[in-house]
Amino acid sequence: MTITFRSETFRDDFTFRNSLYNIRRFPFPFDRDEYMYSVNMEPHVRGKKDSVFENLIDVDEHYVAEMQDRALVLKEDPLRCQALPHMMAAQWDTLELLMEHQAQDYPEHFTVTKNGDRWRWINRPMGIDDTFTFGDPATLPYQPMEYITRQAQGDFCIVDQRDNNLWMDAGMVTTQADWSLDFDIGMNFMEWHGPVPLAHQIGVFDRALKFLLNLQQGKPTRRLNWTMTVNPRLDTSPENYHKWGPDRLTVTPENVGEKMHLRVELQSLWRLPRSNAILFVIRCYLISLEELVTVPKWGRRLPRVLQSLPPEIIDYKGLTRNRPIMIDWLAKYDDGAPTSAGIFPD
């Protein structure tokens, strides 16, 4: 399918919108009317057509605009992309994985041709046509991870595995929900999850780490995570908190439907073949409440979920001020009817 890429912004005038087609494929994260942390992982296999699970590396109508926003973030702050020196093999693994998936699933937009170690990569939406030597970083304009993640939607962390732990040793992070690669780089799995409330106590991270240490080649896994963001802003980083933090105070009962966005991360984890590292893809999807309630099931369910949240999660996700405003606004879309199981629209 040929995607029509939108021209839009994720800052200043915020012209980002979802098309009707894109609304229905949004990865709504709640499969029931309440929410609590769990090790909610499932095999990352192809799912429903016209859903974000159709392809394992999803490309959508926001691709070009997201890549432009990433370039702006990197221009202001090059430390959003970092790789420790021992991660070079994993960088090449990442480049190979993203090129192969994008080319295989979106052949009208991307092509990769290999002649031994001599590779040619064509990215039509971004007007790129480069030939390089796989394994030789000098033949690319950036290091391999930066090169390819400037051309792939989502944030990317590459974690090294050693001493029965996972280590955040490389990444491209510009569309994050308030965490910083520059701060976390070199930390292990338990260290970088330190701030998350409640989940440690119920053993979620011990189990998740054990699970990930045994992640197998050819069997990627995924989970959904969520938060809410005021305005469709991709770069909600601690570094730029002064730019987006005050936005929370601009939400009113009149503008909440347009301003407040559900922010969902489709996180997928892949064992990389050459390096034995794990690629952690954090793909961010945004949808305004106005767009979301066009799907009746989601309009009913979201206020119920927001009602049911424990105080720690409300605080951690930064929802304290605006949750009542959202619940009030959403109430008119909840007629009390039961909702069907699962995340997809009826």
Add this chain to the structure above:
Amino acid sequence: MSLNTDMPVRVADVTEVTDLVKRFRFERIDGHPMPFFSGGAHVVVSMNDNGLLRRNPYSLMSNPDDNSGYEISVLRVPNSRGGSVFMHEQVRPGDQLTVSQPVNLFAPDHRGRKHILIAGGIGITPFIAMMEQFSRDNVAFELHYAIRSRSHGAYWQQLLDRYGPRRIKVYVDEEKTTIPVAEITDNQPLGTHLYVCGPAGMIDGVLMTALKAGWPKENLHSERFLAPPAGLPFQVFLKKSNIHMTVGEHQSILEAAEAHGCDAPYMCRGGACGQCETEVSSCDGTLEHNDIYLSDEEKTSGRKVMICVSRFKGQQLVLQL
């Protein structure tokens, strides 16, 4: 949901390396390339021995950058459970087998400034792939390789020819030369990592010597695959699958479950990776924990068992499987 990513392969080549070691080359039947792998990785080879399913882990020893096929070397162990004898006696070029995706439980630490590899006998195989990688990446390494005799030792001549005597040191039992572990572990540059693969006694000795010499345990790596030990048959009830079964003398609980059609998770089949950890519902007898995965505390608690290598003595064992 369990996703089957095993690959049907054809035996492309069988080479006699020594009188006890054979090398097998596998290529995919569907003509696709093999997945790339990292040095130190193994695959589980599934064999159909006259209707009996055998699954054994073997280290990959081919070049990790060569995705045209995989190579393993198998030591013939006469009084073993039969996997190696089957490979030696039954498997011919053209035969079909199934191999799993590569799994690496013995990966080099990529931060290492220098890598010291210590191998005993067939324990050489994971290092052959690792050395390819080190040499490609221009990373310093040295191999200390102990063999029984020059005629029994596999690949030592090829390795000497390829990497030279400065990096490859061979020690021969018959010639009364042994690996000078104390000297090797003394005074290595900061950032050196040490890897050992071979018989259990050798692994323990090397690790002990290195720890005594003050090495941090993070810099010490070992791979020991435990073949499931034999023992008296015993009864197991798999609660979730509702299966009563007998685990035979030369069978593991995992193998018995598979023979009964129960699709239990596994990866290394050698008590090391933790994938087959199974909850014990009740245990009227004594668990014999043979794995190196569970902590001593967990073993004593008797609430978990690694079904790929551990056994049981007593009336009945009930598992959440």
